[in-house]
Amino acid sequence: MQKLLELYKQWAGAEPARVEKLPVAGSNRDYYRLAATDGSTVVGVVGTSRDENHAFIYLTNHFAKRRLPVPAVLAVSDDELRYLQTDLGSVSLFDAIAGGRAAGGRYTVKEKELLIRTIRELPNFQVRGARDLDFSNCYPQPEFDEDSVLFDLNYFKYCFLKAADLDFHELKLEANFRLFAKDLTSEPCDSFLYRDFQARNVMLDDAGNPYFIDYQGGRKGPYYYDLASFLWQASAKYSHKLRRELVAEYYQSLKNYVEVPSVRHFVNRLSLFVLFRTLQVLGAYGFRGYFERKKHFIDSIPPAIQNLRELLELDCFPYPYMVDMLRRLTELPQFARIEQPALSRADGYRTAGSNVYEAHPQDGPATFSKYDGKGPLVVRVFSFSFRNGIPEDESGNGGGYVFDCRGTHNPGRYEPYKKLTGLDEPVIRFLEDDGEILAFLDSVYELADAHVDRYMQRGFTDLMFSFGCTGGQHRSVYSAQHLAEHIHGKFGIEVRICHREQDICLTLK
Structure with missing residues (x-):
């Protein structure tokens, strides 16, 4: 020190x-x-x-x-x-998405956006990072090869299989291991293999942009490995739907840096690395848990076994003895089947196009409103209770939108949420997992995007959106907050938020 x-x-x-x-x-x-x-x-x-x-x-x-x-x-x-x-600060991606893990894999829209940002940046790091890199400086070895694969597979065999007390034929398993190792290393790849790409090793700045750390174990190798390592981390509890979305995001981003294989080939290769990574992780959990008696690793084994169980259901691996042995492993009584969390119906956000009406020359010159070209647009967004009336437009324009949120599922009906608001994480998770509010907001975003875009072009200075529900506490607050953040994030303009019944006012600049 x-x-x-x-x-x-x-x-x-x-x-x-x-x-x-x-x-x-x-x-x-x-x-x-x-x-x-x-x-x-x-x-x-x-x-x-x-x-x-x-x-x-x-x-x-x-x-x-x-x-x-x-x-x-x-x-x-x-x-x-x-x-x-x-110093990159103290907020890691792991910390930022902790709520989704705690909720059994029910990730909010904001948490998903952080995951998407991270997964889109990964190919840039892997491909551009490998250019002109002297891999002889890597530790403990410069390249992903058959020997390193066999080392990890045998680590799984001795630290997990034998500790689980499962009978198996060692020579038959070894033959399949060698075939598996050959297949994993059969495709030439010049990318940088991070090796320990996980949410703990991604730091976030104030804007939510990812920064990468702890890559000192990296080496030359296939890019599939890091994607498998990140998305099939057992404790993350990503739903099947979310994994598919993130794999698609990665694949599209990868196209910006290298010539990509067909989707079919990519998915088949990825499946091999997911299986390999799962066995590798189980080997580590076996050593840390069974031998070092660390509770965290013992608790991590059931979800990792569940990952393995789901992989084997694909029935696409050409290693008959190894697959049979792994199926018997998942059926052992100490690895009882665990229930998967309900899948969220959140599909993300759509945005409207930016087609703007242009007059025909025969129509002659247009006349304009007295409000044209006055200055930068400021958007005001309100949440309110219909019991107390619709918020007044104090700008004098007398325009804007009022949306009724009462057609969506109301968390206020349930005791755990009665004292919370649409700004609180349990309510956010309830609404997004249910999905009705997201479908509702899809239409709102499309309408709002076109209107904000047009107002900015014309130099209008004020636009108002209001969301009402029964008590002005849950659905309207959630909707107003998310529309405000959506407009601010997309257009970079000032947005003033007023949750009237909660006596909360904020400004996004």
Whole structure:
């Protein structure tokens, strides 16, 4: 620690005003947040492996040259056991989507948007990050190959299968393992394989943009691996529908960087890596859980077995003995079948086109409203209770929209939500999981997008939207808040929100 402080002093010209030790998961490195007197912070890292640290430092500098979203290395000790990097804050993607995991895989629209942003950025990191990269700097090996696959498969065999007390024919299983390893490495691929691509290793800035960390175990390898690792992480509890959507997002993004295989080929190859990653994870859970007796890993085994069970239902793997053995594994009494969460019906948002009416020359010049060209548009969005009347338009325009939310499912009927509002996560999850409010808002967004776009073109200064429901507490608050954020995010204009019955007013600028 003292040597880290000396490195900071050499770099900053003064000792840190404050030092905070940061929590770590499975890393053998120690992390510290070092603050200067002006409040600015950096992260200091103390490692035990020079080679591992060297890999991170080399990769980070390489990725930074490629303008990829990674921290910057600021200073490095001579022995490379300590270094300073920019502080990306304390909010990881794992933290930001914690509510979805806690709700059994019922992710909100905002959480899904963060996942989509991350998965779209991954091909950029894998493909552009691999260009001109000297893979000899990677740790502990430069490339994904048959030997590394067989190592992980045998890790699964000895740390999980044998611990689960399942009888199997070792030579037959080994033969299938070798065939499996050959198939996994049969397709040439020059991308950067992150290897530990998971939500904990993605940091988010204030705008929700992803930054990647902890890639020091990366190497040259197939891009399917990271996609499988991320989307089939057992504890994430992604629904089948959400996984399909994210795979499609990844596939479309990948097209921007390389010539992609057909969808059929891509999905078949991905399935192989999902199976491999599942066995790899079970091996780790077996060692950490059965041998080291760590409860978190023991608790993670049933959902991982459920992933395996669902994979085997595809019936598409050409390894008959291994598949039969894995089916018997999933039927063991200690791995009782677990129920999957209900699938959300949320389909995301559509936006209208931007076709604008243009007059025919024979119609002559148009006359314009006195409100044309007056200045930037400000949108005002209200939620209210019909019992207390519709909000008045104080702008003097006398226009805008009033939407009735009472045709959608009301969480206020149920005791757990009676004291909450449409701004609270349990209510948001209820409404989005039910799905009626999302279908309702699809139509609202389409109408609002066209109207806002036209008002901006004409230089109008005011537009008002109001959402009413029975009590002005749940559905109207949710709808008003989400329309406001949608308009602000899409058009970048000022939006003023007023939840009248809740006495809450906000401005998005």
